[in-house]
Amino acid sequence: MTIHPKLKPAERMASLPPYFFHGLNQKIVRLRAAGVDVIRMDMGSPDLPPAPFIVEALKRSADDPTHHGYMPFGGTPSYREAWAHFYGRRFGVEIDPQTELVGLLGSKEGVFNMAMAYVNPGDVALVPDPGYAPYTTGALMAGGEVWLMPLRAENNFLPDLRAIPPDVLRRAKLMWLNYPNNPTGAIAPPEFFAEAIALARAHGFLIAHDAPYTEITFDGYTAPSILQLPGAKEVCVEFHSMSKAYNMGGWRVGVAVGNADAIRALHTFKSNVDAGSFQPVLDASALALTADQSWLIERNEQYRARRDIVADALRSAGMRCETPRAAIYVWAQLPGGEADDREWADRLLESVGVSMTPGTVFGSQGKGFVRVSLGTPTERVAEAMERVKRFRVRLRS
Numbered sequence: 462m463t464i465h466p467k468l469k470p471a472e473r474m475a476s477l478p479p480y481f482f483h484g485l486n487q488k489i490v491r492l493r494a495a496g497v498d499v500i501r502m503d504m505g506s507p508d509l510p511p512a513p514f515i516v517e518a519l520k521r522s523a524d525d526p527t528h529h530g531y532m533p534f535g536g537t538p539s540y541r542e543a544w545a546h547f548y549g550r551r552f553g554v555e556i557d558p559q560t561e562l563v564g565l566l567g568s569k570e571g572v573f574n575m576a577m578a579y580v581n582p583g584d585v586a587l588v589p590d591p592g593y594a595p596y597t598t599g600a601l602m603a604g605g606e607v608w609l610m611p612l613r614a615e616n617n618f619l620p621d622l623r624a625i626p627p628d629v630l631r632r633a634k635l636m637w638l639n640y641p642n643n644p645t646g647a648i649a650p651p652e653f654f655a656e657a658i659a660l661a662r663a664h665g666f667l668i669a670h671d672a673p674y675t676e677i678t679f680d681g682y683t684a685p686s687i688l689q690l691p692g693a694k695e696v697c698v699e700f701h702s703m704s705k706a707y708n709m710g711g712w713r714v715g716v717a718v719g720n721a722d723a724i725r726a727l728h729t730f731k732s733n734v735d736a737g738s739f740q741p742v743l744d745a746s747a748l749a750l751t752a753d754q755s756w757l758i759e760r761n762e763q764y765r766a767r768r769d770i771v772a773d774a775l776r777s778a779g780m781r782c783e784t785p786r787a788a789i790y791v792w793a794q795l796p797g798g799e800a801d802d803r804e805w806a807d808r809l810l811e812s813v814g815v816s817m818t819p820g821t822v823f824g825s826q827g828k829g830f831v832r833v834s835l836g837t838p839t840e841r842v843a844e845a846m847e848r849v850k851r852f853r854v855r856l857r858s
């Protein structure tokens with residue numbers, strides 16, 4: 462039977478690349494079926510659970526027969542107030558939970574939908590390279606153009622704002638920033654945020670700061686919010702999430718905070734696409750945000766121990782990397798001047814069963830790098846690093 466020529470996906474789908482982790486998952490299933498003990502250090506998925514009192518709150522709320530209906534778009538009042546409380550406690554930033562905040566089904570959808578709500582066809586979105594893929598795919602789906610801002614080691618993985626050409630700045634509608642950064646683990650000083658805000662005010666574009674890693678920090682470092690800077694609410698929104706901050710990735714719950722006009726646009730767009738999160742998820746999240754935070758100290762200590770194991774081992778395997786002060790990633794340059802990160806990561810997986818994410822998955826500036834995720838139990842991290850050292854020795858001999 463011949464198939465009608467119109468029976469095919471929309472042309473805009475061509476700008477969506479195949480999802481890297483889908484292909485990787487299939488490969489890992491095959492290797493495991495063949496008996497290989499694969500250690501995954503590729504995805505940024507926390508392995509640890511949230512504190513028991515948060516899970517108890519979820520169960521209690523789910524036991525209430527009246528908690529199973531549709532929820533208000535953008536979250537319940539208590540969920541929104543809890544995030545406003547978090548912003549006050551953590552950053553000293555006052556947020557109006559009615560107008561300056563909207564709940565999300567995880568920050569990924571908010572990041573993508575922000576572009577849909579804000580970018581016109583032909584507008585430019587300024588996007589870090591390497592960077593989280595939805596900054597680019599959201600802008601492209603909205604019909605925008607993407608101008609990539611390279612993040613280079615010599616500039617501490619901050620974009621060089623002075624290198625953006627004037628005609629690009631004229632057409633810029635949205636700038637994505639993300640600190641603490643995925644995939645590089647870099648942090649941004651407040652002066653960098655101030656410089657970006659001055660540029661956004663001068664050229665009339667919105668800064669969307671994606672900040673899901675502010676609560677995972679080490680060695681006494683405290684990560685700021687961009688909204689702490691003077692004038693930030695005029696040109697900034699910030700995305701946050703329960704996923705990494707509270708080990709709740711599967712719960713799919715986050716927030717966008719900041720400029721009221723941008724928040725309203727996102728809210729309007731979202732209310733045409735989805736509905737509010739499940740009430741028990743919102744209730745437990747509200748408790749997590751407002752209750753005792755001390756369990757996060759021990760959680761971060763576990764990530765720090767893993768970070769040290771990884772950074773030491775990679776260096777002794779001849780790879781260059783910074784010791785990150787935040788987030789759950791070590792960004793490392795391949796040994797011996799190797800440039801093909803996909804081929805190298807493939808070889809590592811095939812020969813010693815350790816999976817890392819090739820740098821070019823995050824953009825062309827990731828060439829010659831791999832991202833090592835710390836969301837794996839510590840003893841498995843140690844085992845993986847022993848294997849990486851063996852892999853290196855085998856290559857040399």
Ligand SMILES: Cc1ncc(COP(=O)(O)O)c(C=O)c1O
Pocket residue numbers: 505566567568569570572593639643671673701702703704705710713714715
């Ligand atoms: C930079 C960044 N932003 C956003 C997200 C999405 O997080 P979630 O949708 O779970 O809130 C991630 C997840 O890996 C991330 O690394």
